[in-house]
């Protein structure tokens with residue numbers, strides 16, 4: 001894709017931005033006739049798309065998304081760009097209007113559209129933006145100053161900002177970050193919530209497994225995520241301690257549930273009452289038995305996936321934007 005992006009950047013006179021991180025895609029970005037744009041090939045879920053973002057001066061769009069769609073349906077530039085007599089209804093419906101941007105993700109299958117086509121669509125979208133909204137031009141988007149504003153990628157989105165506003169924004173971000181750091185967390189409540197959830201889920205899981213006589217390894221994902229969520233709820237702000245607690249509780253809950261299931265099953269099979277001796281006997285063979293079958297290993301892995309997912313989703317907020325000069 002990088003070669004296509006290079007070509008797209010060349011045709012449109014934009015900057016080619018290499019892919020960011022493992023899941024990022026390369027794109028072309030910069031100032032196109034006063035609008036700050038970004039276009040490239042990427043994926044949305046399982047769907048391959050060409051993605052377009054045309055940023056205009058915030059809150060200057062006159063009209064609503066219906067008017068935009070009507071204009072898009074009748075746009076000669078768009079028809080020409082697509083090489084069609086009619087703008088497809090799917091494209092018209094896919095147009096999204098944000099307070100400062102016109103956004104389009106256009107799905108394609110098999111063959112990715114040529115850069116020339118992507119460039120033409122992007123230019124047609126800029127044309128549409130021009131009829132409804134004011135361009136950003138070369139002014140700073142925060143203070144309106146014409147002097148010293150430059151185009152940056154702020155978390156991968158092109159913005160025009162001057163040096164003064166950038167340092168003000170940085171200072172503000174640092175302040176928010178410190179406020180967050182000072183926020184209280186309640187490790188004790190997190191511990192109580194996590195332990196209670198882990199115990200209840202272990203019992204419930206064992207109960208269900210006993211009733212139907214099989215272990216549902218997949219349910220462990222839910223157990224892990226529920227425990228992580230509850231530890232989070234209890235703690236308020238999660239920290240390293242909370243993360244460790246979550247993983248410990250999750251493993252304990254799944255292993256505990258597994259153990260209880262085994263204990264109940266042995267008692268039923270041997271027609272024995274549940275006693276301390278029986279519990280000890282089962283505990284001795286449990287490590288061997290639990291991991292002898294794939295379900296034991298699977299539920300262990302799944303529970304960690306569940307907990308990991310929630311921990312990731314509840315990671316501390318990011319305050320500072322990564323500013324990167326785009327150089328145009």
Ligand SMILES: [Zn+2]
Pocket residue numbers: 140141142143144145161162163164165166
């Ligand atoms: Zn400024």
